[in-house]
Amino acid sequence: MDRRTRPPTNDARTRAGMDRRTFLQRSGIAAMGVAGVDASALPPEPAEPHVRGYRTLGRTGLRVSDISLGSGGGFENAGVVRHAYERGITYFDTAESYRGGSSETMIGEALRDVRDKLTITSKVVTRAKWKRGRMMKALEGSLRRLRTDYVDIYMSHAVNNVARLQSDEWREFTALAKRQGKIRFTGMSGHGGHLIECLDYAIDHDLVDVVLTAYNFGSDPAFYERFTKSFDFVANQDGLPRVLAKAHAKGVGVTVMKTLMGARLNDMAPYEWGSATFPRAAMRWVLSNQNVAAAVLSMKTKARIDEMLRASGDSEVRPADARLLRGYVAANSTTYCRNACSDCTGSCPLGVPIADVLRTRMYEVDYGDSQLARSGYAALDTNASPCLSCANPTCIDACPYGLEIPTLTRQTAQLQRSAGRSQRG
Ligand code: SF4
Numbered sequence: 001m002d003r004r005t006r007p008p009t010n011d012a013r014t015r016a017g018m019d020r021r022t023f024l025q026r027s028g029i030a031a032m033g034v035a036g037v038d039a040s041a042l043p044p045e046p047a048e049p050h051v052r053g054y055r056t057l058g059r060t061g062l063r064v065s066d067i068s069l070g071s072g073g074g075f076e077n078a079g080v081v082r083h084a085y086e087r088g089i090t091y092f093d094t095a096e097s098y099r100g101g102s103s104e105t106m107i108g109e110a111l112r113d114v115r116d117k118l119t120i121t122s123k124v125v126t127r128a129k130w131k132r133g134r135m136m137k138a139l140e141g142s143l144r145r146l147r148t149d150y151v152d153i154y155m156s157h158a159v160n161n162v163a164r165l166q167s168d169e170w171r172e173f174t175a176l177a178k179r180q181g182k183i184r185f186t187g188m189s190g191h192g193g194h195l196i197e198c199l200d201y202a203i204d205h206d207l208v209d210v211v212l213t214a215y216n217f218g219s220d221p222a223f224y225e226r227f228t229k230s231f232d233f234v235a236n237q238d239g240l241p242r243v244l245a246k247a248h249a250k251g252v253g254v255t256v257m258k259t260l261m262g263a264r265l266n267d268m269a270p271y272e273w274g275s276a277t278f279p280r281a282a283m284r285w286v287l288s289n290q291n292v293a294a295a296v297l298s299m300k301t302k303a304r305i306d307e308m309l310r311a312s313g314d315s316e317v318r319p320a321d322a323r324l325l326r327g328y329v330a331a332n333s334t335t336y337c338r339n340a341c342s343d344c345t346g347s348c349p350l351g352v353p354i355a356d357v358l359r360t361r362m363y364e365v366d367y368g369d370s371q372l373a374r375s376g377y378a379a380l381d382t383n384a385s386p387c388l389s390c391a392n393p394t395c396i397d398a399c400p401y402g403l404e405i406p407t408l409t410r411q412t413a414q415l416q417r418s419a420g421r422s423q424r425g
């Protein structure tokens, strides 16, 4: 739906001027009630944290744990990776850029002796000028750090334009690497602007065996229809669920990330009760989509792994879960940038990639992960510096979800500028 024709919020209080974010927070949290939830609405508590669901990763035929280990945030130590394996996790996702390669190193160190029992994905962000030889060098670096002869899946990482998918160099490189036995399958990952367009292109042109894409309850129109009975915040495009269904139907394995919608885990902590916790509720939502083979979660500690695994094998979203998710959306809807949305594209005459900039803000402000934010921001071809002196912010009304883009992009530029200064001493 075009944002200009989208139905406006019709609650008189917002029209009367109450700050939209405050209104959403108050109404959403209030709707959760103060007396907790009915015990019969609680999900069952598994006896021990362990993987209880394995799914098939599309045409690769690989069976992977429904909750899997991502490594963008790094690990406390290599023991965390081993712990994941011992708890039944069989799918490990990493990239050469994560923690400057140290995430790959820890995975290699922890799992070398059980390599044949695992599925390992690694990824590389390629540059426009890269030739196949440069790509092969990147792959070989990953193999060295992972202490293995091959990765099961090798992905073109953080794809945000179709040109990257059209690269003959990438195709030649992956064909050669397959012949040499260094990779078994290929894929792409994406979480920024043009995500749907890129996924459609890759699937329609049969370029990938597996995809890794951002996906959570906040980016799924079905969530709003089913649990809020409202279209006020509905993603105005149902592109993401559609494209995941298409991928699944064509035998492309679907793995998903950014499943916690910004992962502000403390926001819902006062409302959690027993087995009804926000992270588990978000996970059950993701797993309720049968097109998804695995949720890839960055988990730095053993405790986090144990918490998340309590949702494994469970794809039923219960009333207690729905209350937590609804409250979370109410609290965060106007600062969270949807991953599959490109509605603000073109609103900045200076070409600031708003969705990509705001993703790095999420890393810094919501995840509290300055290193990830810094490396993501540094990798942008164009960053948010122009926002610091922008006299005519034409992006101001570009977001149908009410995000105050100029404020948020300026804040991101300021954060990164200060981080750069303190790094230089
Ligand atoms: S800022 Fe708003 S319009 Fe732009 S990508 Fe994010 S959610 Fe979409």
Ligand code: SF4
Pocket: 347, 348, 349, 350, 351, 352, 354, 386, 387, 388, 390, 392, 393, 394, 395, 396, 405, 406, 409
């Ligand atoms: S504040 Fe100005 S420079 Fe920044 S994204 Fe908006 S229009 Fe572009």
